[in-house]
Amino acid sequence: MKRLSTVVIMWLCGAVTTTVPSHASDPLENLKKFSDFQKVDVKRLLEGEILSQRGPLMNFPNGISTQMCFFVPLSPEEVFKRHQSWDPTRCSSLKVYASGGLSTPCQPKDFKKLHLNPEDHPMKWLLEKTLTTASGKMELNLTRSEAHELAACVRKDSSPDAIGSCWARLLFERATAFQLKGLGGVLPYETEGDFLHPAVQLRSMLQEQGKIIQEFAPLLQKTGMLGHDTEVSSLQPLYGWSFFDANHHATVNLGVVYKLAVGDHYQLLDIDYYASSTYYAAATLYEVWPIHDGKRTGSIVWRGDFLAAPTLRYTKGIERIAFGVIMIQEIKKEIRCFLDDIRTRP
Amino acid sequence: MSRNFDNVWETTSRVFSNTFMLPMMLVVMMAVPTGTMAGESLGVSHELDVELGYAGRGVTYQDGRNVGSIDELATDVKYVISPQITNDLLLRVGADWQRFAFDTSQTGALPDRLQHVSAVVGFDYQLADQWVMRTEIQPGVYGSLAQIGWRNVDAPLFMGAVYLRDADLQWFFGLRVDLRSQYPVFPALGVRWKYADDWTLDFQLPKPRLEYDVNDDLQAYLGASVKAGTFVVGEHFGDMHGNPALNHATVDYTDVRLGPGIAWKVLPTLTLEAEGGYVIYRTWDFFDKHVKLDSHPAPYFQLACHARF
Numbered sequence: 001m002k003r004l005s006t007v008v009i010m011w012l013c014g015a016v017t018t019t020v021p022s023h024a025s026d027p028l029e030n031l032k033k034f035s036d037f038q039k040v041d042v043k044r045l046l047e048g049e050i051l052s053q054r055g056p057l058m059n060f061p062n063g064i065s066t067q068m069c070f071f072v073p074l075s076p077e078e079v080f081k082r083h084q085s086w087d088p089t090r091c092s093s094l095k096v097y098a099s100g101g102l103s104t105p106c107q108p109k110d111f112k113k114l115h116l117n118p119e120d121h122p123m124k125w126l127l128e129k130t131l132t133t134a135s136g137k138m139e140l141n142l143t144r145s146e147a148h149e150l151a152a153c154v155r156k157d158s159s160p161d162a163i164g165s166c167w168a169r170l171l172f173e174r175a176t177a178f179q180l181k182g183l184g185g186v187l188p189y190e191t192e193g194d195f196l197h198p199a200v201q202l203r204s205m206l207q208e209q210g211k212i213i214q215e216f217a218p219l220l221q222k223t224g225m226l227g228h229d230t231e232v233s234s235l236q237p238l239y240g241w242s243f244f245d246a247n248h249h250a251t252v253n254l255g256v257v258y259k260l261a262v263g264d265h266y267q268l269l270d271i272d273y274y275a276s277s278t279y280y281a282a283a284t285l286y287e288v289w290p291i292h293d294g295k296r297t298g299s300i301v302w303r304g305d306f307l308a309a310p311t312l313r314y315t316k317g318i319e320r321i322a323f324g325v326i327m328i329q330e331i332k333k334e335i336r337c338f339l340d341d342i343r344t345r346p
Numbered sequence: 347m348s349r350n351f352d353n354v355w356e357t358t359s360r361v362f363s364n365t366f367m368l369p370m371m372l373v374v375m376m377a378v379p380t381g382t383m384a385g386e387s388l389g390v391s392h393e394l395d396v397e398l399g400y401a402g403r404g405v406t407y408q409d410g411r412n413v414g415s416i417d418e419l420a421t422d423v424k425y426v427i428s429p430q431i432t433n434d435l436l437l438r439v440g441a442d443w444q445r446f447a448f449d450t451s452q453t454g455a456l457p458d459r460l461q462h463v464s465a466v467v468g469f470d471y472q473l474a475d476q477w478v479m480r481t482e483i484q485p486g487v488y489g490s491l492a493q494i495g496w497r498n499v500d501a502p503l504f505m506g507a508v509y510l511r512d513a514d515l516q517w518f519f520g521l522r523v524d525l526r527s528q529y530p531v532f533p534a535l536g537v538r539w540k541y542a543d544d545w546t547l548d549f550q551l552p553k554p555r556l557e558y559d560v561n562d563d564l565q566a567y568l569g570a571s572v573k574a575g576t577f578v579v580g581e582h583f584g585d586m587h588g589n590p591a592l593n594h595a596t597v598d599y600t601d602v603r604l605g606p607g608i609a610w611k612v613l614p615t616l617t618l619e620a621e622g623g624y625v626i627y628r629t630w631d632f633f634d635k636h637v638k639l640d641s642h643p644a645p646y647f648q649l650a651c652h653a654r655f
Contacts, residue, residue, distance in 0.1 A: 052475060056433050057389055121543035247513065248543045314614040314654065317391030317428045317436055318470040322478055325510045329476065333512070 413454025
């Protein structure tokens, strides 16, 4: 599952959830209704295959989407419990340096694991870009005001540890704003005179997914994803952050996970509402159903990923197809890490 | 979510810098109703590649006999428009003009220029989860454009498939088919491997390279470049060069260049390249007439512009 969610989702088991009237559901019938998987061979899923589908072109030029479907040999509740104990930093192929949940209200100490090591090339890149920001260039996802604050902070002390603290401060302020105002508290990125709003990017992508919006309507409405920025979610959110290597660039992000129980299954929305670079924002929707097949029981998981990134605007034709193919491979890598963890640590 | 797939744009634009298609498949694709074509601007992509290079004088021999020093001006302009037909299929239609102009020798059987003007017709297709292919055919006139006839018409076929293992490793399989060439079928295997944060081994014909990322916009590389083509010379070429057997003869031209270069991403959609080095191998092979000319190494300099929009 999603890098952020791998850590944050672990609190889901104990989280307060909103429940809609209970009813048993057939995951395969449900999948047909809203997903790109019209024919699902359960046998293949049970054997461990991860089904994947690259999404069609969006009208939103910075967006791309994929869908996945896979089997987890645990009940939906146990899936969440496993996430409680799963640390993505243990899976080296995911290249996650650090991640964690955030308190409510957020505390500066929540980011104590954020350390920048200049010996690590991707982290060195972030250090250099931070120093570039201090010299007035806007190459990271920041507001002008944040860039000035970061520059002032770095001028006091430009050691890697100090720069890490500057970033922790910035993340703390963004996370606090989100906790108070939801998507309405998310500041835009200012690049060369343009204002890019992560919330707008997320909504633009999701609004093109008619069937998916219909399937996840209660969850999306309760989280303010379909409404206005001022709406604060009525669901209990779980906040988190992570620090990882994205395309050989160290990137910090902030995210939130919402969970909604729908009868015998669950729906989740995992949003990256801030990313320091490489991409603008991302949303992952999950639907998790219990499944019984002979002696085997477990969960069928559908996930849809929606990513907004600056380079996508210029990625067309075969390059865009390849982008989607590799995006799927990277997400599969993440799913396999989680499934391996279940197998190796029963 | 993993976000480690951002360098795909660069990867794939390099991967498919030289490929093509089967006529039968084209007919099938042209039959697809236009209503299925993606209507947004993202559904149509454009590629424009312009290259201009000069190679200095290299002592040239014809079957062991010195026929003088030859220099060369090479030009290549290629434009392709690629509309998306379905989620997995892209059509490719365009044109290509390639020209080699030589400072000819009076004593050797050297054409003063070899060039082709061709259409580009092909498709890109996602074959399977991790496999993407391109097929492209370039029907056109190959040889002296002063005398255009059926003998000059050729249609080399290029096919390529890529196995996208992940963001840092891709394997390439290619095939060039040109029935007029001495080697009608030429297979190729390549790999693109970003083995370190700054270093990429991009070993793909015709331009294998070892690349170093200086920063996000600037790349330095050490690379080779193979320029090759099969052409038909004019009907009086042999008469003018003292060997009537070479009238309307077929010649395989090949040159191999080696040298460092830089690539500067001026805009997200535009990359400029400059490189220099040596043409380490250059040959004109009238293979079916058993006449062959080759040159000693000579320095070269080349500028290129690649636009994707």
